[in-house]
Amino acid sequence: MLHIVDDEDILRDALSWLARSRQIPSQTYPNAEAFLAKMNQGFDFAKEGDCLLLDVRMAELSGTALFEILSVRRLTQRLPVIFLTGHGDVPMAVDSLKRGAFDFFEKPFNDNALMDRVEQALEQSIKAGEKHQIQLRLESLSQREQEVLERILQGKMNKNIADELGISMRTVEVHRAHIFDKMQIKTAVELAGLLKQ
Numbered sequence: 001m002l003h004i005v006d007d008e009d010i011l012r013d014a015l016s017w018l019a020r021s022r023q024i025p026s027q028t029y030p031n032a033e034a035f036l037a038k039m040n041q042g043f044d045f046a047k048e049g050d051c052l053l054l055d056v057r058m059a060e061l062s063g064t065a066l067f068e069i070l071s072v073r074r075l076t077q078r079l080p081v082i083f084l085t086g087h088g089d090v091p092m093a094v095d096s097l098k099r100g101a102f103d104f105f106e107k108p109f110n111d112n113a114l115m116d117r118v119e120q121a122l123e124q125s126i127k128a129g130e131k132h133q134i135q136l137r138l139e140s141l142s143q144r145e146q147e148v149l150e151r152i153l154q155g156k157m158n159k160n161i162a163d164e165l166g167i168s169m170r171t172v173e174v175h176r177a178h179i180f181d182k183m184q185i186k187t188a189v190e191l192a193g194l195l196k197q
Contacts, residue, residue, distance in 0.1 A: 001049075002019045002027075003052045005029045005063065006053070022119065045079075049121075051081075051082065053082050054083055064096070067083075080121035085104075102121045102124070153195065158173060
């Protein structure tokens with residue numbers, strides 16, 4: 001989902017049309033406050049990724065102020081931000097990129113170049129979402145399951161794991177089954193591949 005935050009109606013409509021031309025679903029917001037209100041109500045990240053096109057200069061809450069809020073909440077990986085400005089300068093662009101913005105476009109911009117970057121930002125968002133899901137699954141493991149997981153990743157057999165942890169082989173098998181279930185995989189090879197991402 002492409003989230004477009006700009007106080008110019010014409011530009012929001014044009015950007016929404018551009019997104020549709022690339023089959024990218026979009027939602028528009030007339031200001032940063034409207035987007036922030038949506039986030040605060042409980043923001044559902046889209047499976048096909050999210051990207052925020054954000055005007056730098058808006059009345060009241062500016063684009064850079066909204067970006068700071070998203071940065072503090074550690075959302076800029078899952079919600080990459082592309083800044084748009086009619087008043088851009090090189091130092092502002094460099095500063096935004098250093099602080100984690102995905103890109104920076106000065107108005108008027110090249111439509112295709114902007115949409116190419118939006119598609120790349122959506123890909124990054126998908127990858128960040130997948131990593132987040134893996135992290136949540138890892139956090140759902142008990143302390144003992146994490147100990148067993150560590151040893152599975154070292155290639156150890158159930159008997160060796162049982163000996164090292166001072167538990168029965170049957171208990172290791174139960175832990176292994178729980179780990180595979182929680183991590184949503186079927187084999188140790190899949191597990192290793194998942195955690196390499």
